[in-house]
Amino acid sequence: RSEANITRARADLDAERARSDAPAAEPPRPAPAPRPSPAREASRTGLGPNIVVRIGGLQKYAELNGTCGETVNYIPESGRWQVRAAALNGDIVNIKEENLTAILEEEFMEMEHRRHKQAAQAAATANEEARRRQNAAQRSARQASDDDVDVSVGLTLAGPVSGQTMLNVGEPGPISIGPGPHGNPFDVQMTFCDNLDVAARQAAKVLKSRGVCLIEAGSTYTTLMSAYEEAETLLRNESFAPPMMHMEAAEWEELLWNYILYQDEQPGSVWITQESVVEFNLQGLTLVAESMLKFAAHIQAPIKAELGLTWDGTWDTMLACYQGQRTYNFHLDNPRGPGEFPAALPDNGIRLTMCYFINPHWNPKDGYNGGGLDVYLTDPSEPPASGDVARNAPRLRIAPHADTLVIFLSDRMAHQVIETEDEEPWFCIWLWCVDNERVAGFQGEMLRRGEILELANGGARETEDSEYSECD
Numbered sequence: 474r475s476e477a478n479i480t481r482a483r484a485d486l487d488a489e490r491a492r493s494d495a496p497a498a499e500p501p502r503p504a505p506a507p508r509p510s511p512a513r514e515a516s517r518t519g520l521g522p523n524i525v526v527r528i529g530g531l532q533k534y535a536e537l538n539g540t541c542g543e544t545v546n547y548i549p550e551s552g553r554w555q556v557r558a559a560a561l562n563g564d565i566v567n568i569k570e571e572n573l574t575a576i577l578e579e580e581f582m583e584m585e586h587r588r589h590k591q592a593a594q595a596a597a598t599a600n601e602e603a604r605r606r607q608n609a610a611q612r613s614a615r616q617a618s619d620d621d622v623d624v625s626v627g628l629t630l631a632g633p634v635s636g637q638t639m640l641n642v643g644e645p646g647p648i649s650i651g652p653g654p655h656g657n658p659f660d661v662q663m664t665f666c667d668n669l670d671v672a673a674r675q676a677a678k679v680l681k682s683r684g685v686c687l688i689e690a691g692s693t694y695t696t697l698m699s700a701y702e703e704a705e706t707l708l709r710n711e712s713f714a715p716p717m718m719h720m721e722a723a724e725w726e727e728l729l730w731n732y733i734l735y736q737d738e739q740p741g742s743v744w745i746t747q748e749s750v751v752e753f754n755l756q757g758l759t760l761v762a763e764s765m766l767k768f769a770a771h772i773q774a775p776i777k778a779e780l781g782l783t784w785d786g787t788w789d790t791m792l793a794c795y796q797g798q799r800t801y802n803f804h805l806d807n808p809r810g811p812g813e814f815p816a817a818l819p820d821n822g823i824r825l826t827m828c829y830f831i832n833p834h835w836n837p838k839d840g841y842n843g844g845g846l847d848v849y850l851t852d853p854s855e856p857p858a859s860g861d862v863a864r865n866a867p868r869l870r871i872a873p874h875a876d877t878l879v880i881f882l883s884d885r886m887a888h889q890v891i892e893t894e895d896e897e898p899w900f901c902i903w904l905w906c907v908d909n910e911r912v913a914g915f916q917g918e919m920l921r922r923g924e925i926l927e928l929a930n931g932g933a934r935e936t937e938d939s940e941y942s943e944c945d
Contacts, residue, residue: 520544520547520554520570520573520575521544522544522545522546522547523543523544523545524543524544524575525541525542525543525575525576525577525581526541526542526543526544526554526556526573526574526575526576527539527540527541527573527574527576527580527581527584528540528541528542528556528558528568528572528573529572529573529574530571530572531568531572534566536560537558537560537561537566539584540558540559540560540584541559541560541576541581541584542556542557542558542559542560542566542568543556543557543559544556544557544573545557545565547570548567551567551569552569552570553567553568553569553570554567554568554569554570554573555567556568556573559662559664560655562655562656563664579671579675582660582661582662582675645803645847645849645864645865645868645889646849646864646865646866646867646868647867647868648847648867648868648869648870649850649867649868649869650867650869650870651842651869651870651872652837652842652870652871652872652874653837654837655837656837656872656874656877657687657689657871657872657874657877658687659687659688659689659877660675660676660679660686660687660688661675661676661679661686661687661688661689662688662689662691663688663689663690663691664689664691667691669767669768669771670771672688672768672771673768673771673772673774673775674775676688676772676775676880677772677775677776677778677779677780678775678779680776680779680780680853680880680881680882681779681780681853682853683850683853683869684848684850684851684852684853684881684882684885684886685848685850685853685869685879685880685881685882685886686879686880686881687869687871687877687878687879688877688878688879688880689876689877689878690764690768690829690876690877690878691876692760692761692764692876695757696757696760696761697757697831697833697875697876698757698833699756699757699758699760700757700758700760700761700831701757701831701832701833701875701900702757703753703755703756703757703758704758704792704794704831704898704900705898706753707743707753707792708794708898712743712753713740713741713742713743713794714741714742714743715731715735715738715739715740715741715742716730716731716735716738716739716742716744716791717730717731717735719744725920726916729916729919733806733808733818733821734806734823734905736801736802736804737793737795737801737802737890738791738793740794741794742791742792742793742794743791743792744789744790744791744792745758745759745762745789745790745791745792745902746789758792758902761790761829761831761902762789762790762902762904765790765827765829765878765902765904766787766790766904768827768878769787769825769827769904769906772825772880773906776825780882782824782825782882783824783908784824784825784906784907784908785907785908785909785910786906786907786908786909787904787905787906787907788904788905788907790902790903790904791902791903791904792900792901792902793900793901793902793903794898794899794900795843795844795873795890795893795898795899795901796844796893796895796896796897796898796899797893797895797896798893798894798895799892799893800892801889801890801891801892802889802890803849803863803864803887803888803889804887804888804889805856805863805883805884805885805886805887805888806823806826806883806884806905807820807821807822807823807824807883807884808884809821809856809884810856818919819914819915819918819919820884820911820914820915821911821912821915822907822908822909822910822911822912822913822914822915823883823884823905823906823907823912824882824883824884824906824907824908825880825881825882825883825905825906826880826881826882826883826903826904826905826906827878827879827880827903827904827905827906828846828878828879828880828901828902828903828904829877829878829879829901829902829904830845830871830872830873830874830875830876830877830879830899830900830901831875831876831900831901831902832844832873832874832875832899832900833875835872835873835874835875837872837874841894842870842871842872842873842891843873843891843892843893843894843895843897843899844873844890844891844893844898844899844901845870845871845872845873845874845890845891845899846870846871846873846879846888846889846890846891847868847869847870847871847888847889847890847891848868848869848871848879848881848886848887848888849863849864849866849867849868849886849887849888849889850866850867850868850869850886851863851866851885851886851887852885853882853885853886854885855885856884856885857885857887863887864887866887870891873899873900873901883905
């Protein structure tokens with residue numbers, strides 16, 4: 474028994490030695506603490522993705538203080554948010570969360586409007602003065618030869634000045650607001666407000682206070698480039714034609730509307746219709762046209778509430794091209810007024826005009842805005858009292874920059890396409906919102922009076938005398 478115990482003891486000893494020679498097992502490690510996800514981290518700050526914020530308290534980039542942006546993604550490692558900064562034309566910057574404050578969309582739109590207006594006013598005078606100096610010699614030469622004065626088309630404005638016509642003579646009023654270093658001074662930016670009803674209400678308020686509203690429409694880069702390339706192809710293939718050419722209208726109707734509305738588009742235009750979409754395979758232009766029609770539908774109720782203005786139809790959208798050494802007509806789309814023709818014209822039914830530019834090559838550094846639009850800022854509550862009153866009013870200068878949507882009151886805001894100086898084409902798309910009953914009544918009244926004959930005698934001569942550059 475003693476021998477057996479010794480053998481067992483030796484076996485136990487050997488086993489113990491084997492265990493002591495083996496590497497010690499590591500103690501179990503505690504599970505790592507869960508790392509907060511960006512969304513969870515964001516929730517503690519009160520921010521999240523796609524929130525409109527106001528930037529403040531920056532030291533290095535103080536110029537961004539007081540401007541707005543939209544949060545994109547949170548970076549937990551640095552405690553910063555990626556922010557799409559409006560003041561940097563949508564570029565992404567990383568900003569600490571303590572320098573960001575969430576704001577309402579309405580507050581953002583108001584802040585952006587003030588910022589753009591201040592920047593535009595600061596830049597407008599300098600840009601205009603530079604343009605004046607650059608073109609002084611050319612302008613003097615053209616004035617001496619009368620080449621810069623279009624023949625009067627005799628369109629009149631409502632008001633007590635009987636027979637006051639709208640002539641392209643004399644110096645226009647000063648540019649009070651114009652493009653800044655980042656583009657046009659937008660009142661509404663769809664890039665940061667994808668709610669059409671909110672944008673439409675904002676636009677209606679601006680129209681009530683100023684008569685014209687500038688909107689950054691928020692079209693995608695793909696859509697804009699597609700629309701511009703399609704327009705270039707139509708121009709290259711000589712698909713542009715006078716606006717009334719294929720409407721099967723009576724001769725007097727064609728003359729009437731060319732005389733009033735299509736003075737600057739006689740070299741050519743393309744109506745975006747079901748037929749032209751199929752014939753020319755228009756995809757980008759179709760998307761743009763549909764977006765304009767959709768916004769026109771959304772803004773109808775707010776405009777009725779703010780201005781008491783109504784319409785029951787829209788015409789097809791029209792693609793226009795402006796190029797060559799041309800000066801364009803200063804006019805109202807609906808030059809209605811009291812009295813008898815030719816001192817005034819009846820109401821032609823056009824209520825609201827929309828214009829959308831699709832030119833991606835416009836560059837604010839060039840200081841060139843040819844093919845854009847000047848809108849004369851008279852009292853938006855009523856038509857201007859006379860041509861002189863409208864012509865001498867301060868101007869809102871609008872560059873032909875891609876994704877710029879201009880909306881203005883057709884019978885109150887005189888406007889003029891900015892003169893072009895070379896063969897570079899500048900494209901825009903026009904849309905008119907109309908009271909169909911008044912359109913029909915206008916044509917009937919003009920025909921009934923027999924005064925269309927008087928119009929034909931003067932208008933036909935003037936059309937033949939006017940100099941138009943081909944859009945080719």
